[in-house]
Amino acid sequence: MTQQRGNRRELLAEAAIEVLAKEGGRGLTHRAIDRAARVPEGTTKNYYPNRSALFEAIAHYLAERHTAALEELCDQIPEDLRPEEVTALYAAMLRRMSGSAQTQFLALFELHLEGVRNPEVRKMLGEISRANVDTAVRLHSAVGRRISVRGAGLLDAGMLGVALATLSLPDDLVGELGFGDPEATSRALLTLARARGESSLEVLRDSAS
The missing domain is CATH 1.10.357 (Tetracycline Repressor; domain 2)
Structure with a gap:
């Protein structure tokens, strides 16, 4: 379970980098990262609340x-x-x-x-x-x-x-x-x-x- 959680954090971080590079700071939202990482909506917010x-x-x-x-x-x-x-x-x-x-x-x-x-x-x-x-x-x-x-x-x-x-x-x-x-x-x-x-x-x- 710990390994899966670690993998999920890495997946979200890599997706966040893609979003930040493409959309800039204003475009860095939880929903945008969820979409980029192809995870259920709300996943990113569970890990990073703000x-x-x-x-x-x-x-x-x-x-x-x-x-x-x-x-x-x-x-x-x-x-x-x-x-x-x-x-x-x-x-x-x-x-x-x-x-x-x-x-x-x-x-x-x-x-x-x-x-x-x-x-x-x-x-x-x-x-x-x-x-x-x-x-x-x-x-x-x-x-x-x-x-x-x-x-x-x-x-x-x-x-x-x-x-x-x-x-x-x-x-x-x-x-x-x-x-x-x-x-x-x-x-x-x-x-x-x-x-x-x-x-x-x-x-x-x-x-x-």
């Missing part, structure tokens, strides 16, 4: 899975990792945020808006950001480069902002700003982030990587 509980459930679900994925990534960092592979990794992240993981990213953005008013959601967003920062520091350390916590935070915010701009701005402006090139954008963000922990000469020397 909208705050819905947002918090989504935040916990995304934070738990995101931090677990980054822990696995850090545990598997190869000893021969190269700087260009770090750049490629961040470029792949940008592509996913506006591509295959677009639903999760849009839900994450809606959570950021909710986090302004909801302390529990803000706490979970903090866990996601902290995991991103720690991962950036560990990846840079693995290739012998320095990046400060502040620099890693700027990188995290920059990735979030670029992905949002790519999805929300007109295509011609996205192209003009260069955001349609994940590799070049990632290289620029990484260069700016490392500027917080390295001298200007070191950053310029490494920026081509």
Whole structure:
């Protein structure tokens, strides 16, 4: 019975993410989630009695899975990792945020808006950001480069902002700003982030990587 209940919560959380990404915060209702999850009407409300509980459930679900994925990534960092592979990794992240993981990213953005008013959601967003920062520091350390916590935070915010701009701005402006090139954008963000922990000469020397 416990396992079934756990599965039901996961099913509702995944359906809620789909609804939040598609309909936005205003469209996140118990009935909409029931329909998306294909469960009897009233099921979601039994688990999450109000909208705050819905947002918090989504935040916990995304934070738990995101931090677990980054822990696995850090545990598997190869000893021969190269700087260009770090750049490629961040470029792949940008592509996913506006591509295959677009639903999760849009839900994450809606959570950021909710986090302004909801302390529990803000706490979970903090866990996601902290995991991103720690991962950036560990990846840079693995290739012998320095990046400060502040620099890693700027990188995290920059990735979030670029992905949002790519999805929300007109295509011609996205192209003009260069955001349609994940590799070049990632290289620029990484260069700016490392500027917080390295001298200007070191950053310029490494920026081509």
